[in-house]
Amino acid sequence: MLKFESVSRIFSDGTKAVDNVSLHIKPGEFCVLLGPSGAGKSTLMNMINGMVQPSSGKVKLGDLVLNKNNLITIQRRIGMIHQQLHLVPRLSVLHNVLAGLLPTTGFWHSLIKSFPIDKQRHAFQLLDEVGLQEKHLTRRASELSGGQQQRVAIARAFISNPEIVLADEPVASLDPAMSRSILDSLKTAAKNHGTTVICTLHQLDYALEFADRIIALRDGKVFFDGPPHQLDIETQTNLYDLVVSPTQKSERAAA
Amino acid sequence: MNTNAVKSWHNWELHQAVTPKTIIVLFILFILFSISAHNTQIDKAAVETAKAGLSVFGIGESDVLAGASRFISKAFPIQISQRTAVNRLNKFDRDNLPLFSYTEMGEDKQYDALTETWTVEKSEFLVEPIGYLKKVLIKMLETIEMGFWGTVISIGIALPLGILASQNYSPHRFVYTFARSWLSFHRAMPELIIALILVLMYGFGPIAGVLALAIHTSGVLGKFFADEIENAPPGPQLALASSGAASLKVLRYAVFPHVYPAWIAYVQYIFERNIRTATVLGIVGAGGIGMELKGRWDLFDYDHVATILLAIFITVVVLEYFSQKLRKQAL
Numbered sequence: 001m002l003k004f005e006s007v008s009r010i011f012s013d014g015t016k017a018v019d020n021v022s023l024h025i026k027p028g029e030f031c032v033l034l035g036p037s038g039a040g041k042s043t044l045m046n047m048i049n050g051m052v053q054p055s056s057g058k059v060k061l062g063d064l065v066l067n068k069n070n071l072i073t074i075q076r077r078i079g080m081i082h083q084q085l086h087l088v089p090r091l092s093v094l095h096n097v098l099a100g101l102l103p104t105t106g107f108w109h110s111l112i113k114s115f116p117i118d119k120q121r122h123a124f125q126l127l128d129e130v131g132l133q134e135k136h137l138t139r140r141a142s143e144l145s146g147g148q149q150q151r152v153a154i155a156r157a158f159i160s161n162p163e164i165v166l167a168d169e170p171v172a173s174l175d176p177a178m179s180r181s182i183l184d185s186l187k188t189a190a191k192n193h194g195t196t197v198i199c200t201l202h203q204l205d206y207a208l209e210f211a212d213r214i215i216a217l218r219d220g221k222v223f224f225d226g227p228p229h230q231l232d233i234e235t236q237t238n239l240y241d242l243v244v245s246p247t248q249k250s251e252r253a254a255a
Numbered sequence: 256m257n258t259n260a261v262k263s264w265h266n267w268e269l270h271q272a273v274t275p276k277t278i279i280v281l282f283i284l285f286i287l288f289s290i291s292a293h294n295t296q297i298d299k300a301a302v303e304t305a306k307a308g309l310s311v312f313g314i315g316e317s318d319v320l321a322g323a324s325r326f327i328s329k330a331f332p333i334q335i336s337q338r339t340a341v342n343r344l345n346k347f348d349r350d351n352l353p354l355f356s357y358t359e360m361g362e363d364k365q366y367d368a369l370t371e372t373w374t375v376e377k378s379e380f381l382v383e384p385i386g387y388l389k390k391v392l393i394k395m396l397e398t399i400e401m402g403f404w405g406t407v408i409s410i411g412i413a414l415p416l417g418i419l420a421s422q423n424y425s426p427h428r429f430v431y432t433f434a435r436s437w438l439s440f441h442r443a444m445p446e447l448i449i450a451l452i453l454v455l456m457y458g459f460g461p462i463a464g465v466l467a468l469a470i471h472t473s474g475v476l477g478k479f480f481a482d483e484i485e486n487a488p489p490g491p492q493l494a495l496a497s498s499g500a501a502s503l504k505v506l507r508y509a510v511f512p513h514v515y516p517a518w519i520a521y522v523q524y525i526f527e528r529n530i531r532t533a534t535v536l537g538i539v540g541a542g543g544i545g546m547e548l549k550g551r552w553d554l555f556d557y558d559h560v561a562t563i564l565l566a567i568f569i570t571v572v573v574l575e576y577f578s579q580k581l582r583k584q585a586l
Contacts, residue, residue: 075499076498087494088509090512091512099495100498101506102498103499103504107503107504110508111507160498
């Protein structure tokens with residue numbers, strides 16, 4: 001459904017962030033993008049939601065070629081989970097989730113925060129799926145813990161029934177147990193709604209555990225693409241060396 | 256030769272806090288300030304204040320103290336009753352006096368401007384024990400209402416202009432510049448000047464006062480609003496905008512909740528300020544208690560003036576107390 005056809009992106013300073021990448025992502029896949037910082041993960045993601053235009057090649061969503069003219073149509077078909085959460089701190093949890101519906105809500109309705117009942121129920125269902133309770137609905141987002149905020153962000157990404165959810169480092173600042181639980185919520189939500197998820201991660205073990213498909217990038221090029229079980233030990237070691245930062249490695253060696 | 260060679264600390268350059276240059280600069284500043292102080296009569300103020308201080312202890316005479324005692328001796332006790340000559344009342348029903356009021360005989364002084372003489376005649380007065388206080392309080396209420404509506408209209412002007420004057424939500428650079436300069440223009444005109452002009456246009460009364468307050472403070476509020484919108488964290492805005500939401504909706508959901516507490520604080524400050532300002536706007540005829548104050552002041556009725564000043568003081572203190580409480584509730 002989502003196709004990259006020999007896509008490249010060269011920035012104005014001459015760096016090739018993405019270099020001749022061709023991918024075909026099938027509906028409902030849980031794809032994990034792996035790679036060190038600067039490998040082109042974020043650029044690849046931003047080309048899907050139209051924030052970055054490819055220098056050459058095409059990104060296709062269904063039959064639609066992504067470009068500036070159909071940017072809004074595309075953004076409406078995509079949900080995003082951002083690295084720094086980006087919830088509105090002083091807005092209630094419920095309205096943070098419903099804010100994901102703003103593009104399709106009438107202006108006056110959105111002005112007085114009036115959303116249809118079935119949309120509210122949908123939000124309830126999603127919040128329940130990611131493990132939040134009724135008591136959280138009226139809390140301000142800033143009153144929740146980091147993990148709970150990330151769950152709200154997941155619910156917001158799914159509220160507009162997107163075809164694709166992009167998750168940029170969704171567990172970057174969380175402890176391992178919480179990270180697993182969040183990724184589990186994300187995967188469950190994706191399976192329940194048949195949504196494609198493209199997720200960048202830094203942790204190889206989470207990728208092996210949750211991904212349907214791992215796409216590993218190095219210097220803007222794909223050097224591994226396939227399900228986790230196809231990863232042989234050698235590639236795993238390679239990936240591990242690439243992905244895990246030196247400090248993390250020394251910590252693990254010490255442990 | 257290596258210029259980066261490490262110098263021994265014995266050879267480090269000494270740093271002097273006070274140099275001849277400092278002394279010259281300070282001397283020039285002193286002369287300039289002296290000239291300016293003389294222009295603004297700071298020297299005279301110091302002399303007069305010192306004289307007043309001495310004459311409190313019975314040493315010498317002081318004009319300052321004389322002026323103060325002229326006011327204070329007439330100001331207390333403050334005037335809260337109202338005496339009106341019966342023959343000046345249109346409707347006077349001897350059998351049906353207002354509550355708590357009574358009549359008494361007294362002398363009625365009248366000034367004849369043609370012959371420049373005072374005529375004294377005996378007449379009957381209607382005395383209302385708290386009549387004047389009541390009048391002042393009604394005027395004070397009008398003043399508060401002026402401050403309130405001035406603030407409401409000011410928000411009405413400042414909100415749209417503030418959005419247009421914020422760099423990230425203005426539809427065009429030209430609109431942004433225009434809105435910013437419009438707000439500056441509002442801010443630059445003092446209320447009293449606006450009120451003077453508006454009194455010419457709308458006549459005496461609170462309309463001129465309310466509009467003057469609204470115009471001036473909308474310039475202040477609008478700038479505050481715009482600055483707050485510009486300083487809101489970009490993350491949530493970007494998140495909503497990248498989901499395809501229109502910019503006004505982003506403003507509503509990602510910016511308003513964030514700037515709301517600051518806005519409440521600004522509005523509260525402007526409201527308090529407007530009430531304080533509304534008390535003096537009457538001096539140019541723009542309604543409120545200032546009109547009464549000016550009238551009484553010109554008649555040398557300092558006891559009435561004292562009542563008015565006390566009413567203003569108490570009102571401002573009480574309102575600040577309540578608006579603090581209200582603010583804590585709103586957050």
